[in-house]
Amino acid sequence: MAYTWDVFLLAAFFGFAYGFLLQKADFCFVASIRDWISVRDTRILNGVLVLIAVALIGWAVVLATGARTVADVWTVPLGGANLLGGILFGIGMTIAGGCGSGTLYRCGMGYVQFWIVLACSIAGNLLFALLYDPWGRDALEPLTVVESGYTLYSLPVPVYAIPVAIVLMMAAIAIWRFGFRGFAAGFRSALTDWEGNPFKQSHWDIRLVAALIGIVATVQFALMSNVSITGPETRIGAVAVSLFAGDDFVFNNTYLNALFADFPKIGLGPEETLVFFLIIGSLAAALLSGSFKLRWPKKSRLPYAIIGGLLMGVSSRIAPGCNIANVITGIGGLSISSVIVLVGMIIGIFIVVAFVFKMPLLLFRRDDSFGA
Numbered sequence: 001m002a003y004t005w006d007v008f009l010l011a012a013f014f015g016f017a018y019g020f021l022l023q024k025a026d027f028c029f030v031a032s033i034r035d036w037i038s039v040r041d042t043r044i045l046n047g048v049l050v051l052i053a054v055a056l057i058g059w060a061v062v063l064a065t066g067a068r069t070v071a072d073v074w075t076v077p078l079g080g081a082n083l084l085g086g087i088l089f090g091i092g093m094t095i096a097g098g099c100g101s102g103t104l105y106r107c108g109m110g111y112v113q114f115w116i117v118l119a120c121s122i123a124g125n126l127l128f129a130l131l132y133d134p135w136g137r138d139a140l141e142p143l144t145v146v147e148s149g150y151t152l153y154s155l156p157v158p159v160y161a162i163p164v165a166i167v168l169m170m171a172a173i174a175i176w177r178f179g180f181r182g183f184a185a186g187f188r189s190a191l192t193d194w195e196g197n198p199f200k201q202s203h204w205d206i207r208l209v210a211a212l213i214g215i216v217a218t219v220q221f222a223l224m225s226n227v228s229i230t231g232p233e234t235r236i237g238a239v240a241v242s243l244f245a246g247d248d249f250v251f252n253n254t255y256l257n258a259l260f261a262d263f264p265k266i267g268l269g270p271e272e273t274l275v276f277f278l279i280i281g282s283l284a285a286a287l288l289s290g291s292f293k294l295r296w297p298k299k300s301r302l303p304y305a306i307i308g309g310l311l312m313g314v315s316s317r318i319a320p321g322c323n324i325a326n327v328i329t330g331i332g333g334l335s336i337s338s339v340i341v342l343v344g345m346i347i348g349i350f351i352v353v354a355f356v357f358k359m360p361l362l363l364f365r366r367d368d369s370f371g372a
Contacts, residue, residue: 007224007270014220015274018213019105019281024201024289025209028102029323030093033349047206048327053170054214055332056163059221063159067222070159073333074226075149076320078340081140085319086326086341090348092315093323095356096121096308097301100229100322103312104275108282113297117309118233124313125234126241126256132317133254140318152334162334202289217328225271226329229278230316232271235259242266255317319344 021027025047032044062068076082093099096117098106103121106114128136152162175183190207198204217227238256242249247266250256260266286292297305316322319341321330326345330338 003270008273010220010224011270011273012277014216014224015277016281016284017216018101018274019108019278019283020285021204021209021213021216021281022101022105022278023109023282023285023291024204025206026203027105027206027209027213029099029327029345030090030097030102030349033090033346034094034353037350037353044206047210049170050207050210051214052327052331053167054211055217055328056167056334058214058218059332059334060160060163062218062222063153070151070153072221072226073151073153073335074228074325074329075151075333075335076337077144077148078146078150078337080143080145081318082337082340083344084143085315085317086344087348087351088311088315088344089319089322089341090345090350091352092308092311092348093345094308094349094352095304096312097304099324100312100316101278101324103309104229104278105282108279108284108292109286110292110294111297112295113301113305116297116302116305117312120306120309121230121313121316122233122237122240124310124315125230125317126237126313127310128314128317129234129238129253129255136318137254150336152336199285199288200290202291214328214332217332221329221332226325226333228271228321228325228329229275230313230320230322230325231259232269232275233313234317236268236272236275239266239268239272 026044027047028044029048032048035041035043036045059073063070063073093102096103096114098114098117100121103114103117107118153159155162171183174186178186186207190205190211193205193208195201220227234256238250238259250260250266263269283292312322319326321338321341323342323345326335326338326341329335330341
């Protein structure tokens with residue numbers, strides 16, 4: 001497939017928008033679960049839930065209007081690899097200190113630690129590719145239950161039925177918890193939390209940012225492709241290595257060769273452009289708000305960045321996909337495999353919080369203020 005310049009321009013726009021928005025809300029999936037478990041802080045988690053709701057409605061609208069078909073929905077083989085990859089990715093990103101998207105936007109903010117995490121994650125992608133044939137493929141194949149993956153959009157019901165039902169259920173739970181007035185007040189505060197020039201404001205309401213990311217992802221799905229980060233990062237790594245080892249390094253590797261199957265040659269495509277511009281978008285947002293600063297990590301953090309990054313890279317190929325692909329593309333597409341991956345990620349985060357960093361697990365403790 002030969003890509004035209006307008007597709008690269010679209011990819012640059014989407015990447016810039018994601019980076020800008022992620023930075024404005026410090027939007028990180030690992031923080032949403034970690035903070036919920038350890039200190040009962042649901043601020044970021046609320047943003048993740050809004051993102052899921054918008055993605056569900058967005059994918060349903062795109063499919064209902066015929067802009068895309070169910071065949072365009074991202075599905076991957078369903079089985080134990082989803083859970084295994086999710087758990088390992090959850091462990092890796094918690095150790096590293098940031099998820100797939102969180103790593104990229106923090107790169108744009110000047111965090112040298114996350115450039116190390118990114119480099120090690122790409123190295124982990126390539127490590128998996130080197131081990132895939134025959135070891136990785138033979139090890140993962142017995143775990144596969146459904147080879148082609150499965151989406152609930154395949155069920156004989158209107159495409160909007162299940163997403164609308166899920167979102168209505170989510171809204172009902174929120175109203176039950178906060179009351180109708182509290183629920184409505186949340187909408188108002190998300191839209192009115194401004195202090196002068198919004199572009200110079202250091203922080204935007206995470207619920208608004210989540211909704212905007214969901215809308216941008218929906219438009220991307222309709223016009224270009226599903227949202228993906230770690231797949232393009234793997235191709236970026238392969239292109240970098242091919243500059244030194246030659247294109248045969250890619251052609252002779254079963255896993256990498258398949259990743260470039262739709263490319264006219266070994267090189268960077270629109271999705272890789274999106275990744276680069278995500279970092280640029282974050283940089284622009286940080287510069288506008290005055291929050292950009294070159295930040296060097298403590299030496300004690302380097303092993304976490306290296307080990308966490310490598311684990312993220314390997315596990316994102318096992319699962320497959322990172323938090324962005326599975327939260328937006330997978331859940332929006334009602335992919336069963338993505339649900340399993342996300343459950344695995346939550347388990348992985350819990351393992352590190354409880355047994356590595358040994359943070360307080362307040363979510364699982366009785367609070368006397370709520371009664372006996």
